[in-house]
Amino acid sequence: MKxxxxxxxxxxxxxxxxxxxxxxxxxxxxxxxxxxxxEIDTLRKSGTPYHVVPNLSSCVAxxxxxxxxxxxxxxxxxxxxxxxxTNAAGVGIGLQSKGIDWQNLDVDTLVFLMIGRLDKLDMLCxxxxxxxxxxxNGTPCAVVRNAGRxxxxxxxxxxxxxxxxxLKEDMGESTTTVSPAVLVVGPTAALDLxxxxx
Numbered sequence: 001m002k003x004x005x006x007x008x009x010x011x012x013x014x015x016x017x018x019x020x021x022x023x024x025x026x027x028x029x030x031x032x033x034x035x036x037x038x039e040i041d042t043l044r045k046s047g048t049p050y051h052v053v054p055n056l057s058s059c060v061a062x063x064x065x066x067x068x069x070x071x072x073x074x075x076x077x078x079x080x081x082x083x084x085x086t087n088a089a090g091v092g093i094g095l096q097s098k099g100i101d102w103q104n105l106d107v108d109t110l111v112f113l114m115i116g117r118l119d120k121l122d123m124l125c126x127x128x129x130x131x132x133x134x135x136x137n138g139t140p141c142a143v144v145r146n147a148g149r150x151x152x153x154x155x156x157x158x159x160x161x162x163x164x165x166x167l168k169e170d171m172g173e174s175t176t177t178v179s180p181a182v183l184v185v186g187p188t189a190a191l192d193l194x195x196x197x198x
Contacts (some may be wrong), residue, residue, distance in 0.1 A: 003035045003038055006035070006039065007038050007039060007042045010022070010024060010039055010042055010043070011042050011046060014043065014046060014048040015046060015048075024039060026055075027055070027058070028055055028056065028057045028058045028061070029054065029055055029056065029057035030052060030053075030054070030055065031052075031054075032057045032059065032082075033084045033113055033114065036052070040052075057082075058113060058147055058148075058180075058182055059082045059111045059113055059182065061147060061148055062144040062147030062148070062182035063111065063142075063144060063147075063182060063184050063188075065144065065147050065148050065150075065153060065194070066142060066144040066147070066153070066155040066184075066192070066194065067191060067192040067193040067194030067195060068142055068144070068184050068188055068189055068191055068192070068193070069188050069191060069193060070109050070111065070184070070188060071108070071109065071188070072187070072188050072191065075108075075187040075188060076108070077108035077109050077186060077187055077188050078108055079106075079107045079108050079109070080107060080108065080109035080110070080111055080186075081105065081107040081109075081110055081111070082111045082112075082113065083100070083110065083111070083112050083113070084112070084113055084114055085112040085113060085114045085115025085116075085120060085121075085124065085183065086114045086115065086117075086120065099127075102127070102128055102131035102132045102134075102135060103131055103132040103133075103134075105132070105134075108186055108187070108188075109184065109185070109186035109187075109188050109189075110128075110135075110183075110184070110185040110186060111182065111183070111184055111185075112124065112182070112183040112185075113182055114179075114180075115181060115182075115183045116145070116177045116178045116179025116180060116181040117176065117177050117179065118164055118167065118168070118175065118176055118177060118178065119176070121143075121163065121164055121167075121178075121181075121183065122164040124183075125141070125160040125161070125163055125164065126160075128160055128185065129160045129161060135160065135185060136160070137159060137160050137161035138159050138160070138161070139159060139160045139185060139186065139187075140157065140158075140159060140185075140186065140187055140188075140189040140190035141157075141158060141159060141160055141163050141183060141184060141185045141186075141189045142155060142156065142157045142158075142183070142184045142189040142190075143155070143156045143163065143167065143178055143181050143182070143183055143184075144181065144182045144184070145178045145179075145180065145181045146180065147180075147182055154178075155192075156170065156178075157189065157190060157192075160185065
């Protein structure tokens with residue numbers, strides 16, 4: 001559903017359901033890479049009171065459910081950065097013309113949301129490995145699919161140069177997506193602190 005349609009539906013229900021409480025439930029943090037602003041603007045224009053309930057973003061919850069800390073003093077991983085894997089036009093971060101200076105990005109762990117399409121994931125892994133010695137082909141990475149949905153959560157650990165082939169080997173060569181997914185890149189991605197033994 002497109003955001004304009006969601007806004008219109010929200011407006012319809014808040015103006016036609018007098019006396020009822022309408023809930024717009026979103027997963028994760030409603031302000032992180034979300035479209036909450038347009039929905040709030042819609043409610044404000046109609047004079048409808050609203051309440052925002054903060055939640056934990058999948059950029060943190062996803063890796064944690066997989067046993068991946070985003071920082072770790074033993075690995076000297078002291079910082080992390082979060083990126084959208086796809087921009088508002090649907091273009092993958094690895095293909096965007098206005099690029100990020102990966103070589104000079106002084107951060108220890110990278111987290112990408114909305115990066116489940118394998119063509120976009122492959123392009124991003126290649127771009128990272130080509131752009132900076134910090135993010136070389138052998139850099140550990142992990143994909144967490146359906147984070148927090150314990151019956152369907154899946155985790156794949158690999159390196160930047162083997163991640164997509166690892167996913168296809170496990171899921172089948174014709175696989176084109178692992179959405180919804182969180183990608184973690186950096187030394188902590190190799191860890192599994194949820195598993196009860198080494």
